[in-house]
Structure formats: structure tokens, C-alpha cells
Amino acid sequence: MILSKIKITEKFDPQDISCSPSILIENDPPEIIKIIRILSGTAHLRNDATDEIIYGGDRNFINPGDDISSADMDRVLEYIFEVKPEEAEISSIFRKASILNRGFYRDILSELLYLMKSLNKENYTETFLYTYRILERISAACPLIYVSGERDFRSAYSFLSSIYDDKKSPSELVMLKKFLQHYASQNDNFSQATLDFELSGLENEFATDLVSEFRTIILPEVSTMVIDEANGKITIPFKDVGHFVATVRNRTFHNQGLQANINLPRIGGSExxxxxxxxxxxxxxxxxxxxxxxxxxxxAS
Incomplete structure (x- = not known):
């Protein structure tokens, strides 16, 4: 059996696109920019063998209210630059960025391609698996890249020491949890942001059973989670989402007799x-x- 590869292509006709040439797929931007292009809903994913579109870029996950068109593709750059640099500087930054942790970003991109393919097929359990794998991969990198930009050695040392405060090395997702909590203490927007799962559109029986499972199984481990039945939503602070994801993974993928786990048959399975x-x-x-x-x-600037 020959496995087909996934390639990234432009969502819009290249002749209609108005943007910096540096972000065009045909010009092979750094992997980190290709990831931004996919997440912003400005690229297609195709089967390399058949040229079939397997993800149409129909959602902007970075800014859900921002529907980027061919005429304003440069808005992608607004996500990563406070002020858009001149074209020569963009080229220079991207050229330097292409050699920074290239293997790491190539791995993230590879996982993301199959995540989006699974999402497009509405294979949600598989999509969660890829999401979890990506989070594990970035868990160690996030703190290290973040502190590399710290100008105060003492604050960087204090932060890294807090991650390794136990005698044994922390797991990847424990590192992510501690990093996000630290980042929240430095960033008011992140600290105040929440992730909201809307229950109002769900079937009543499923919503009732799910709330019961989350209250019994997830809430004891993720104490900051808020189950608001009156307004029909479950809320998680941004800083605790990594911990929430790890907890959901453990309580659904495991089924040990001594551990309380989500009753998947009760809620109609994992999907x-x-x-x-x-x-x-x-x-x-x-x-x-x-x-x-x-x-x-x-x-790279």
C-alpha cells in the first residue's frame, strides 16, 4: 500500500493574491509561516497523488471573525508582526527563521497536516489524538524559546527553576502547564481569557450526561473548570487548557479499574x-x- 502525501497549496488563484511574496506557498516560506497559513484558513491541503482537496481552509482558527480574502492576504502578517516590516526585512527574517529549529517546526507541520485532514473528515477522536501529539511536542519548546527572549537572567533562571522544582524531570505536559501559568502571570490578556465549550446546541440527554461525567471525573482534577448549566457552557481558563487536555486524554484513553474514567458508552462514545x-x-x-x-x-529579526 502506497501512502499518499499531503501538500500545501494556495487557497486562492495566485494571480488574484495581493500580499508579500514571502508568504506565498510557491516561494517556500519557513515551516512556521506555513503553519500560520493553515491556521489562518488561507491555504488548501491536497492529496499529492490525486490533487484532491482534503482541507479547504474554511476556518480561521487564529481569528475566527477575520475572513481573509485574496485581496488582503497581508493580514496574515499582522498576526505575527506588530508593524509590518519592509519586504526586504521580511525576506531577511524568514530566511533566518527557516534555519531556526527547522526540524521541530517540520514535525509540527507534519502533524498539523494530518490533524486537518482528520478534522475535514469529521474524525474527531483522531483529530484530538493529533492535537495532543502537537501539544506534547511544543511543551518543552515553549518555555525554552520564551526564556531565550528574556533580558533579565534572574527572571529567566527563576522561571526555569520553577519548572524543575521536583527531584525528577517533569513530563512534557507538566512543563506546558507550568509555562502557561507563568505566562499568564506576565500577560493580562492571556490571564483573563477563557475557553468556552457551548452546550446549548447539544441534544439534552447528551449534554446532561456529559455535564455529569465532567463534574464527576474532570472537575476534581481541573478545579478551575466552571460548569455553568444555567448559561449552557463549560469554561476553562486559558492557562489551564493544557492541563485540561491531558486530563481528558487520560480519563478517556485509559480504563483502569482503580481510576475513575469517563463512561464513554454513557455519552455515545468518544466522537x-x-x-x-x-x-x-x-x-x-x-x-x-x-x-x-x-x-x-x-x-530572527
Whole structure:
């Protein structure tokens, strides 16, 4: 069996696109920019063998209200630069960025391609698996790239020491949890942001059973989660989403007798659960990754 590869192509006719040439797919921008293009809904994913579109770029996960057209593709650059540089500077930054942690970003991009393919097929459990794999991969990188931009050695040392405050090395997602909590203490917007899972559009029985499972199984481990039945939503602070994802993964993928786990048969299997969670989690991931990209590109400036 020959496995088909996935390629990234332009969503719009190249002749109609108005933007910096540096972000065009045909000019092979750095992997970090290709990821931004996919998350912003400005690129197609195609089957390399058949040229079939397997993801149409129909959602902007970075800014859901921003529908970028061919005429204003440069808005992609507004996500990663406070002020758009001149074209020569963009080319220089991208050229330097293309060699920074290239293998790492290539791995993230590869996972993201199959994540989007699964999402397009509405295979939500598989999409969650790829989401989890990406979070594990960025968990160690986020703190290291972040502190590399710190100008105060003492604050960088204090932060890294807080991650390694136990005698044993922390797991990747424990590192992500501690990093996000630290980042929230430095960033008011991030600290105040929440991820909201809307329950109002769900069937009553499923919503009732899901709330019961989350209250019994997830809430004891993620104490900052708020189940607001009156307004029909479950809310997680941005800083605790990584911990929430790890907890959901553990309580759904494991089924040990001594551990309380989500009763998947009760809620109709894993697909209804992850159909609710995955699209919203991708908005959160995109928010985090864009900040991540800004730190990385600042190193190439």
C-alpha cells in the first residue's frame, strides 16, 4: 500500500493574491509561516497523488471573525508582526527563521497536516489524538524559546527553576502547564481569557450526561473548570487548557479499574465528546502558537 502525501497549496488563484511574496506557498516560506497559513484558513491541503482537496481552509482558527480574502492576504502578517516590516526585512527574517529549529517546526507541520485532514473528515477522536501529539511536542519548546527572549537572567533562571522544582524531570505536559501559568502571570490578556465549550446546541440527554461525567471525573482534577448549566457552557481558563487536555486524554484513553474514567458508552462514545472539544481547542492552540511564532521570529529579526 502506497501512502499518499499531503501538500500545501494556495487557497486562492495566485494571480488574484495581493500580499508579500514571502508568504506565498510557491516561494517556500519557513515551516512556521506555513503553519500560520493553515491556521489562518488561507491555504488548501491536497492529496499529492490525486490533487484532491482534503482541507479547504474554511476556518480561521487564529481569528475566527477575520475572513481573509485574496485581496488582503497581508493580514496574515499582522498576526505575527506588530508593524509590518519592509519586504526586504521580511525576506531577511524568514530566511533566518527557516534555519531556526527547522526540524521541530517540520514535525509540527507534519502533524498539523494530518490533524486537518482528520478534522475535514469529521474524525474527531483522531483529530484530538493529533492535537495532543502537537501539544506534547511544543511543551518543552515553549518555555525554552520564551526564556531565550528574556533580558533579565534572574527572571529567566527563576522561571526555569520553577519548572524543575521536583527531584525528577517533569513530563512534557507538566512543563506546558507550568509555562502557561507563568505566562499568564506576565500577560493580562492571556490571564483573563477563557475557553468556552457551548452546550446549548447539544441534544439534552447528551449534554446532561456529559455535564455529569465532567463534574464527576474532570472537575476534581481541573478545579478551575466552571460548569455553568444555567448559561449552557463549560469554561476553562486559558492557562489551564493544557492541563485540561491531558486530563481528558487520560480519563478517556485509559480504563483502569482503580481510576475513575469517563463512561464513554454513557455519552455515545468518544466522537460526540471530541466533536464538542476539538474545534474549540484548535482556537486555543492557534492563539498560543501565534505568540510562540512571534517569539521565534523576534530571534530572527
Amino acid at each position: 460526540p465528546l471530541f466533536a464538542l472539544l476539538v474545534p474549540v481547542l484548535l482556537y486555543w492552540f492557534s492563539y498560543v502558537f501565534v505568540d510562540f511564532a512571534k517569539w521565534q521570529l523576534s530571534k
